[in-house]
Amino acid sequence: MTPSRRDMLAGTASLGLTAGLPAVLTTILPGALRAAPFDAAAWQRYAERFLQPEGRIVDSGNKGVSHSEGQGYGMLLAVAGGDRPAFDRLWGWTQRTLMVRGDGLAAWRWKPEEGVTDRNNAADGDMLIAWALMRAAEQWQAESYRASALSIVNALAAGLLVEQAGLTVLLPGREGFRKGDTLVLNPSYWIFPAIRAFAALPGGERWGRLADAGLVLLSKARFGSYQLPPDWMALDAGGAVTPAEGFKKQYGYDAVRVPLYLAWDGYRDPYYFRPYAALATKFGGTAIPATVSLPQGTTTQVAASVGMLAVYRLACRIAGTGNEVTVPAPAADEDYYSTTLLHLSALAAQSLGIDP
Amino acid sequence: MTRPVLSALLLIGTAVLGSPSAVLAQAGGAQAGGAQAGAPQPGGGRALAPGVKVEVAPAPGSGSAPAAGKVDETALRYYARIGDVERMEAEIARLRALEPGWEPPKDLFAPQPATAGVDESPIWALLSAGKVAEARAAVAEQRRKSPSWQPSEKLLQELDLAEGAGRIRQASDTKRWQDVIDAAAAQPEAVACGRLDNAWRLAEAYGELKQLDRAYDTYRTIVTTCPKAKERRDTLFKASRYLGPDRLRELAALGATSNPAPGEDYSTVRAAEAELETGRLLERLGNAKPGGLSAADLSRVEGIVRDKQDADGAVALGWYFQKQKNYAEAQSWFSQANQWEPSDKAAEGLVLAYNGLGEKAQARAAAAPWKGRSSRIDQALKAVDPPRGAGGGRAVPQGPSELDRALARRDFAGCLGIISTTIARGGPTAALLQQRGWCLMELKRPSEAEAAFAEAQALAAREPAKAAAAGSRLPAGALPANGAADKPTSAQENAYGQALARLATGDMAGLTRDLPRANMTTAQKAEIRAALLATEANRALEDKRYHDVLRLLDARKELTPESRNLGILRGWALYNLMRYDDAYRQFKAIDDRLSTEESREGVSTAWKTIYHEW
Numbered sequence: 011m012t013p014s015r016r017d018m019l020a021g022t023a024s025l026g027l028t029a030g031l032p033a034v035l036t037t038i039l040p041g042a043l044r045a046a047p048f049d050a051a052a053w054q055r056y057a058e059r060f061l062q063p064e065g066r067i068v069d070s071g072n073k074g075v076s077h078s079e080g081q082g083y084g085m086l087l088a089v090a091g092g093d094r095p096a097f098d099r100l101w102g103w104t105q106r107t108l109m110v111r112g113d114g115l116a117a118w119r120w121k122p123e124e125g126v127t128d129r130n131n132a133a134d135g136d137m138l139i140a141w142a143l144m145r146a147a148e149q150w151q152a153e154s155y156r157a158s159a160l161s162i163v164n165a166l167a168a169g170l171l172v173e174q175a176g177l178t179v180l181l182p183g184r185e186g187f188r189k190g191d192t193l194v195l196n197p198s199y200w201i202f203p204a205i206r207a208f209a210a211l212p213g214g215e216r217w218g219r220l221a222d223a224g225l226v227l228l229s230k231a232r233f234g235s236y237q238l239p240p241d242w243m244a245l246d247a248g249g250a251v252t253p254a255e256g257f258k259k260q261y262g263y264d265a266v267r268v269p270l271y272l273a274w275d276g277y278r279d280p281y282y283f284r285p286y287a288a289l290a291t292k293f294g295g296t297a298i299p300a301t302v303s304l305p306q307g308t309t310t311q312v313a314a315s316v317g318m319l320a321v322y323r324l325a326c327r328i329a330g331t332g333n334e335v336t337v338p339a340p341a342a343d344e345d346y347y348s349t350t351l352l353h354l355s356a357l358a359a360q361s362l363g364i365d366p
Numbered sequence: 367m368t369r370p371v372l373s374a375l376l377l378i379g380t381a382v383l384g385s386p387s388a389v390l391a392q393a394g395g396a397q398a399g400g401a402q403a404g405a406p407q408p409g410g411g412r413a414l415a416p417g418v419k420v421e422v423a424p425a426p427g428s429g430s431a432p433a434a435g436k437v438d439e440t441a442l443r444y445y446a447r448i449g450d451v452e453r454m455e456a457e458i459a460r461l462r463a464l465e466p467g468w469e470p471p472k473d474l475f476a477p478q479p480a481t482a483g484v485d486e487s488p489i490w491a492l493l494s495a496g497k498v499a500e501a502r503a504a505v506a507e508q509r510r511k512s513p514s515w516q517p518s519e520k521l522l523q524e525l526d527l528a529e530g531a532g533r534i535r536q537a538s539d540t541k542r543w544q545d546v547i548d549a550a551a552a553q554p555e556a557v558a559c560g561r562l563d564n565a566w567r568l569a570e571a572y573g574e575l576k577q578l579d580r581a582y583d584t585y586r587t588i589v590t591t592c593p594k595a596k597e598r599r600d601t602l603f604k605a606s607r608y609l610g611p612d613r614l615r616e617l618a619a620l621g622a623t624s625n626p627a628p629g630e631d632y633s634t635v636r637a638a639e640a641e642l643e644t645g646r647l648l649e650r651l652g653n654a655k656p657g658g659l660s661a662a663d664l665s666r667v668e669g670i671v672r673d674k675q676d677a678d679g680a681v682a683l684g685w686y687f688q689k690q691k692n693y694a695e696a697q698s699w700f701s702q703a704n705q706w707e708p709s710d711k712a713a714e715g716l717v718l719a720y721n722g723l724g725e726k727a728q729a730r731a732a733a734a735p736w737k738g739r740s741s742r743i744d745q746a747l748k749a750v751d752p753p754r755g756a757g758g759g760r761a762v763p764q765g766p767s768e769l770d771r772a773l774a775r776r777d778f779a780g781c782l783g784i785i786s787t788t789i790a791r792g793g794p795t796a797a798l799l800q801q802r803g804w805c806l807m808e809l810k811r812p813s814e815a816e817a818a819f820a821e822a823q824a825l826a827a828r829e830p831a832k833a834a835a836a837g838s839r840l841p842a843g844a845l846p847a848n849g850a851a852d853k854p855t856s857a858q859e860n861a862y863g864q865a866l867a868r869l870a871t872g873d874m875a876g877l878t879r880d881l882p883r884a885n886m887t888t889a890q891k892a893e894i895r896a897a898l899l900a901t902e903a904n905r906a907l908e909d910k911r912y913h914d915v916l917r918l919l920d921a922r923k924e925l926t927p928e929s930r931n932l933g934i935l936r937g938w939a940l941y942n943l944m945r946y947d948d949a950y951r952q953f954k955a956i957d958d959r960l961s962t963e964e965s966r967e968g969v970s971t972a973w974k975t976i977y978h979e980w
Binding site: 234305 | 537
């Protein structure tokens with residue numbers, strides 16, 4: 011990318027600062043460090059970097075693969091950026107390439123040379139796609155998007171929502187997440203604002219219970235001295251939660267989205283944001299480690315990306331711990347995941363009224 | 367002023383509590399008429415056991431944040447509503463400390479008008495049911511829906527505390543000792559006297575990490591600050607796992623003298639130290655090779671056993687000498703044991719000791735009272751008169767396993783020793799831990815017993831399902847009179863053991879709260895419930911709440927026939943309510959079945975009162 015793009019991004023950020031803000035907002039946000047708002051221009055820059063002409067989002071940090079999660083995020087951002095042609099390209103590629111399972115859900119991953127190599131689905135990708143379709147239907151008054159969304163939501167409810175220990179939970183995929191009478195779950199697949207949207211659909215009560223269960227599980231899934239949730243957790247038949255066997259027992263790239271989704275859905279109970287704020291505080295809000303082993307608390311040398319820092323900034327504000335996280339401008343080659351988290355954090359903050 | 371009022375709410379049996387104000391009036395010494403069993407009041411009834419209900423006032427309306435400077439009575443009202451006396455009094459004390467001029471509201475038991483705002487009581491209900499995560503979720507959901515609402519400070523404190531305690535338990539159960547220590551540091555209240563089990567877990571964590579000075583400090587804090595003698599005593603037993611005799615002696619001395627609370631008898635703390643000493647010696651005695659005990663230790667054991675006329679100890683000494691083929695000394699100890707407390711196990715030793723001395727006639731005479739009635743004796747007799755054609759009966763019968771034999775001779779200290787050794791060798795099993803619980807109960811160490819049953823429960827949950835075959839062996843006399851049709855599972859036995867332990871530690875409020883959800887057979891629940899009611903009836907009599915005595919006893923009678931001593935209790939309650947004719951009939955009926963000093967005193971007192979014969 012050209013240096014001018016970086017300058018431009020930084021310029022947007024400082025512009026936000028000087029623009030006359032209501033007094034209330036400036037007291038909420040003392041001093042500097044506004045997030046760059048997500049708008050049409052921001053979407054265009056994102057699309058230039060990650061959206062291929064055929065309609066797939068490239069995961070630049072993972073050998074250029076595409077996946078249902080990226081499609082879902084891309085579709086959400088396209089709606090927020092008001093770009094219907096791009097949205098249609100994204101949705102078209104998703105339907106043609108990933109929705110080949112025959113059950114209304116998407117195969118989770120596509121590789122440039124090989125195509126779809128693993129037909130299993132990823133519940134979060136399916137949810138993001140369905141939620142983006144619902145938002146698109148609303149924004150552009152297009153019933154066909156809504157119908158598509160409904161069919162995905164119904165397929166998810168039929169295949170992925172299960173009852174365990176009195177809780178309604180979401181299997182991460184159709185295959186491979188039942189180990190005896192224990193389920194392996196992913197806390198970051200509780201995309202609360204999407205779940206809330208599904209719950210509002212006719213017959214959506216089970217989604218409402220899924221949201222309730224998510225809060226219960228996040229209260230149980232607190233490990234180590236920071237009380238962080240694991241990327242993957244096991245829920246046994248008695249309702250006990252532990253970091254899942256067979257996965258890295260850590261908090262990291264997946265679970266960092268937990269506070270993002272909670273905030274986006276309007277949750278403001280500091281209790282649910284304090285673990286992330288505690289981690290950020292411990293590392294001075296600068297080089298926050300990207301992963302923390304659980305429950306031991308061993309941290310990696312790899313620092314949290316810009317996008318992850320944006321999530322921490324949001325979490326710290328809601329936790330009310332009084333510390334600020336500095337989010338630097340993204341690098342010219344900032345990868346797909348970091349850039350996406352950065353934009354999603356901005357969207358969440360905007361929806362909360364924290365940011366414009 | 368509050369105690370009798372509050373106690374009145376606790377554990378009212380099938381007889382339904384009258385209107386709350388009537389109870390208040392009664393406790394305040396005014397007319398008591400309205401408080402007697404009457405028609406059920408409107409309002410929620412909380413099922414405590416099948417067919418037994420406690421009336422509670424309708425939900426108080428609001429849990430909204432208190433006005434500045436005003437005392438937050440949310441928690442207090444909640445405890446009042448559910449009848450959790452202990453927490454309620456703690457809360458009253460806390461609020462008084464905060465606001466010296468504050469008095470508990472007069473309408474504590476009156477239904478609260480529903481006011482606008484957020485009702486915190488469903489969240490309190492979750493918390494009190496142990497559903498901490500669910501309570502957290504409810505708070506977050508409520509805050510999402512009403513962003514201006516703040517949960518009460520007290521609720522947040524209780525949530526933090528419950529979570530802190532949960533973290534300590536979780537870390538301790540999974541042997542993450544450093545995490546136990548960290549969690550306790552983050553939430554010191556979670557290891558206060560009120561949560562003694564957690565304090566023990568903290569000390570255990572230090573012990574396991576070989577930080578013995580800190581373990582000692584933790585135990586010392588407990589025995590010097592927690593007021594109950596029994597808890598101090600149990601703490602000594604806990605500490606014995608990590609600390610040597612010298613430090614235990616220091617702890618015992620501190621526990622027996624520091625910060626005494628009125629009404630507590632701390633001599634039991636010192637006695638515990640002696641018991642530990644004896645236990646150590648007896649354990650060594652049991653394992654000792656011939657001559658393995660020093661003369662000094664041996665004479666100490668002998669002295670203790672004689673002082674306490676401890677038949678079990680005497681039998682242990684008998685076997686010690688028998689193993690050394692010192693039959694004369696063995697015979698004398700077995701005789702002594704048999705004299706203090708005749709038993710087939712003492713007779714068994716005696717038979718074999720006489721046999722060792724070659725006094726077969728004496729051996730047969732010692733066996734005579736038990737012959738044909740005790741397999742133990744019949745086996746021992748084979749050593750005296752070897753059966754023909756059985757290879758000369760060389761093998762002196764060893765009987766069942768070591769643990770079985772310890773249980774059979776009611777050697778519960780021995781039971782603990784054997785179980786420790788077995789666990790050290792082959793790891794713990796749920797059955798072993800459960801047996802440990804029963805032996806601790808027999809040794810009157812209920813707090814530890816409760817912990818053992820809980821451990822057994824946790825372990826059983828992790829063990830591969832072995833069906834319900836693994837029923838444990840209860841010591842004779844501890845077996846509840848369950849019908850065969852209602853045979854408890856191992857899990858139910860654990861729960862039942864825990865409940866008995868809590869009864870023994872006096873945790874009535876907690877037990878009452880948890881009983882409805884406890885996994886026990888109907889018969890077990892009824893038994894625990896009946897015991898709770900009996901305890902409460904006794905307490906009511908001490909507090910001169912005679913109507914309550916009758917209500918509690920009536921409720922108990924629905925579950926199980928009234929025992930003689932409770933019948934006497936009922937008589938005195940009637941007498942004090944000036945129902946002299948009823949009291950007389952009650953005492954007379956008991957006296958007619960079996961006349962004792964107690965029943966005669968009742969009959970004569972009631973009679974003299976009726977006929978003014980004083």
